[in-house]
Amino acid sequence: MCTYLTEKVEVDGSGKGASGWFAFSEATVYFDHPQHAAAEHTLNIDFRNPGQGPSARVAVELTAESARALAAAIESTLASAPPGLA
Amino acid sequence: MYDAMMAETINISGYGGDHIEAYLARPLGAGPFGGVVVIHHMPGYDEETKEITRKFAVHGYTAICPNLYTREAPGASPDDAAAAVRALGGVPDERLVGDVLGAVTFLRAQPSSNGKAGTIGYCSGGRQSFLAACSLPLDAAVDCYGAFIVGAPPEGMPLKVGPIVDLAKDLSCPLLGLFGADDQRPSPDEVAELEKALAAAGKVFEFHSYEGAGHAFFAVNRPAYRPEAAKDGWQKIWDFYGRYLAS
Numbered sequence: 001m002c003t004y005l006t007e008k009v010e011v012d013g014s015g016k017g018a019s020g021w022f023a024f025s026e027a028t029v030y031f032d033h034p035q036h037a038a039a040e041h042t043l044n045i046d047f048r049n050p051g052q053g054p055s056a057r058v059a060v061e062l063t064a065e066s067a068r069a070l071a072a073a074i075e076s077t078l079a080s081a082p083p084g085l086a
Numbered sequence: 087m088y089d090a091m092m093a094e095t096i097n098i099s100g101y102g103g104d105h106i107e108a109y110l111a112r113p114l115g116a117g118p119f120g121g122v123v124v125i126h127h128m129p130g131y132d133e134e135t136k137e138i139t140r141k142f143a144v145h146g147y148t149a150i151c152p153n154l155y156t157r158e159a160p161g162a163s164p165d166d167a168a169a170a171v172r173a174l175g176g177v178p179d180e181r182l183v184g185d186v187l188g189a190v191t192f193l194r195a196q197p198s199s200n201g202k203a204g205t206i207g208y209c210s211g212g213r214q215s216f217l218a219a220c221s222l223p224l225d226a227a228v229d230c231y232g233a234f235i236v237g238a239p240p241e242g243m244p245l246k247v248g249p250i251v252d253l254a255k256d257l258s259c260p261l262l263g264l265f266g267a268d269d270q271r272p273s274p275d276e277v278a279e280l281e282k283a284l285a286a287a288g289k290v291f292e293f294h295s296y297e298g299a300g301h302a303f304f305a306v307n308r309p310a311y312r313p314e315a316a317k318d319g320w321q322k323i324w325d326f327y328g329r330y331l332a333s
Contacts, residue, residue, distance in 0.1 A: 028173045035165045040309045046169040054159035054170035
């Protein structure tokens with residue numbers, strides 16, 4: 001099925017896209033059919049800067065299992081950073 | 087049989103007189119040919135949808151696929167365009183109807199046209215095919231697993247679409263519906279509710295649901311592809327358009 005589920009979050013950071021590095025302003029997160037990954041549904045994140053046009057995008061498509069592992073790794077990395085830094 | 091065809095990117099006039107990109111595939115014979123508007127799925131105006139558009143030309147129809155994301159993402163790759171439109175909440179219904187009207191007007195104006203035009207849409211385009219057929223005078227419409235004809239998207243979802251089953255009474259032409267029995271958007275119950283509404287309104291329609299198939303079973307480049315369902319589905323489409331669109 002097409003889930004259509006989409007969360008949008010403001011993000012502050014940068015990423016490297018097809019034309020080099022650019023600043024992100026938002027990320028959309030959704031669990032739906034991927035464009036490329038070999039799975040029926042994936043957790044997809046589009047890091048975007050709409051002000052720079054639709055091509056200012058870094059896209060990832062992760063299986064549910066790997067998305068959860070990534071989320072846990074992000075949380076634990078932030079938690080283990082020295083106090084006051086993260 | 088003369089079977090030459092050609093395909094190219096053109097511009098047509100869409101909603102509000104906007105110039106929008108479209109992919110046209112047409113048989114090169116004299117005709118007369120019926121016309122088909124191919125409404126692309128949510129992942130966009132992509133290579134696979136263009137292949138579907140050419141398939142209609144091979145089968146003797148003039149087919150056109152408007153790029154519904156032209157305005158938000160002119161010149162962008164289909165996946166970037168789809169991401170941009172998704173973040174904005176999808177294509178507004180009124181604009182979709184205007185863009186399909188532009189495509190239908192273009193098809194009917196071709197010297198090789200038999201005057202008839204229909205629609206087919208996949209995924210979000212399935213709902214939009216139904217919407218167009220309830221809003222415009224058409225000759226045939228095909229809905230391939232369109233969600234949210236019945237039922238609304240869950241709370242908090244930015245997608246700006248709502249249920250349109252109430253439009254069933256306005257359906258202007260016969261409707262063919264092709265669904266996967268394992269799909270949840272639309273679910274078998276939602277398909278049954280649409281069927282009930284069409285029957286109550288006295289409309290001409292035929293629905294087929296395929297066991298062992300879910301959403302997007304026509305999509306040859308995705309794991310959801312189900313060859314048996316897709317092959318039978320294509321045959322149903324040729325039979326249906328043969329009855330209502332061919333000369």
